[in-house]
Amino acid sequence: MGSSSKKTPQGGGTLRFVVHEHKATQLHYDFRLEMGAVLKSWAIPKGPSMNPADKRLAVMVEDHPVEYIDFEGIIPEGSYGAGLVVVWDFGTFELTEPGDPEVQLKSGRFAFTLKGKKLKGGFALARFARGQTGKEWLLMKKKDQHANPTFTLKSELTPERQKTLAVKMPPCETS
Ligand code: MN
Numbered sequence: 001m002g003s004s005s006k007k008t009p010q011g012g013g014t015l016r017f018v019v020h021e022h023k024a025t026q027l028h029y030d031f032r033l034e035m036g037a038v039l040k041s042w043a044i045p046k047g048p049s050m051n052p053a054d055k056r057l058a059v060m061v062e063d064h065p066v067e068y069i070d071f072e073g074i075i076p077e078g079s080y081g082a083g084l085v086v087v088w089d090f091g092t093f094e095l096t097e098p099g100d101p102e103v104q105l106k107s108g109r110f111a112f113t114l115k116g117k118k119l120k121g122g123f124a125l126a127r128f129a130r131g132q133t134g135k136e137w138l139l140m141k142k143k144d145q146h147a148n149p150t151f152t153l154k155s156e157l158t159p160e161r162q163k164t165l166a167v168k169m170p171p172c173e174t175s
Contacts, residue, residue, distance in 0.1 A: 073168030081174035091116030121146030
């Protein structure tokens with residue numbers, strides 16, 4: 001993870017994703033896709049799932065800078081997003097349909113394949129047609145050979161892992 005990750009040319013098809021486990025006021029999972037020069041970001045209260053039967057609410061939040069992709073640490077009290085952040089999963093993603101990812105995202109339906117350590121195979125994000133804020137999406141696992149109907153999300157914020165975290169200011173306001 002980090003600076004050794006391969007940068008691909010714009011439109012090259014392979015871009016990075018990360019899922020941050022974020023124990024702020026409420027524990028949630030931040031799903032972030034590298035797009036353009038930013039991380040498109042969604043806060044998922046229940047976290048992603050490998051079970052196609054799970055449709056997970058994903059609330060779009062502000063774009064984050066790409067430098068945030070491998071952030072881990074303890075965001076100090078009084079700072080935006082104060083709490084613990086670890087990388088829950090990371091890897092690359094590819095669009096299911098060729099084209100401009102930002103145009104596809106704007107359409108409200110976005111299909112992609114993840115190559116992560118935990119999240120693998122086809123996924124889709126679909127924006128609520130009648131959402132209250134226009135920020136509500138659903139993250140869904142596609143039925144494929146990677147689907148796991150018995151998937152249960154395991155926290156990476158174990159007591160051991162928490163001990164390894166240092167107080168650190170993120171390069172941006174985080175959500
Ligand atoms: Mn967050």
